[in-house]
Amino acid sequence: MRSIIIVAVAASATLAGCTFKSTTVGRAEVPPPATVVYATPAPTVVYPTPAPTVVYATPAPTVVYQQPTVVARAPTVAYAVAGRAEFDQAAVQAAAWCRTNHGIGAKLLDTRRGTTGDVVIFECVPG
Numbered sequence: 001m002r003s004i005i006i007v008a009v010a011a012s013a014t015l016a017g018c019t020f021k022s023t024t025v026g027r028a029e030v031p032p033p034a035t036v037v038y039a040t041p042a043p044t045v046v047y048p049t050p051a052p053t054v055v056y057a058t059p060a061p062t063v064v065y066q067q068p069t070v071v072a073r074a075p076t077v078a079y080a081v082a083g084r085a086e087f088d089q090a091a092v093q094a095a096a097w098c099r100t101n102h103g104i105g106a107k108l109l110d111t112r113r114g115t116t117g118d119v120v121i122f123e124c125v126p127g
Contacts, residue, residue: 082117094122
């Protein structure tokens with residue numbers, strides 16, 4: 001019996017501690033709208049741009065290469081001679097050859113000693 005009493009006391013203590021709770025549904029209070037403050041942007045600074053610089057391209061310089069002066073050698077004719085008589089005959093033949101082919105006279109340019117005689121070279125020159 002004692003246990004029945006203990007169970008009864010425990011049940012009554014549990015029931016005594018319970019309370020009735022109720023919830024009422026209502027409209028929530030809306031706070032007033034917040035004032036939005038926008039920061040004003042910094043003023044835009046516009047600097048005047050300078051006028052564009054016009055650059056004219058200069059044409060490449062014309063390169064003129066000077067050709068070396070070419071002096072054409074006067075025509076020559078050579079004869080092998082052995083003695084004064086053949087030398088005189090070679091001089092006459094050289095003068096005739098220069099007059100016929102070039103319309104000018106001849107003069108002695110060089111004499112070279114060889115084993116079989118001399119080689120004489122005549123050059124065709126005006127005058």
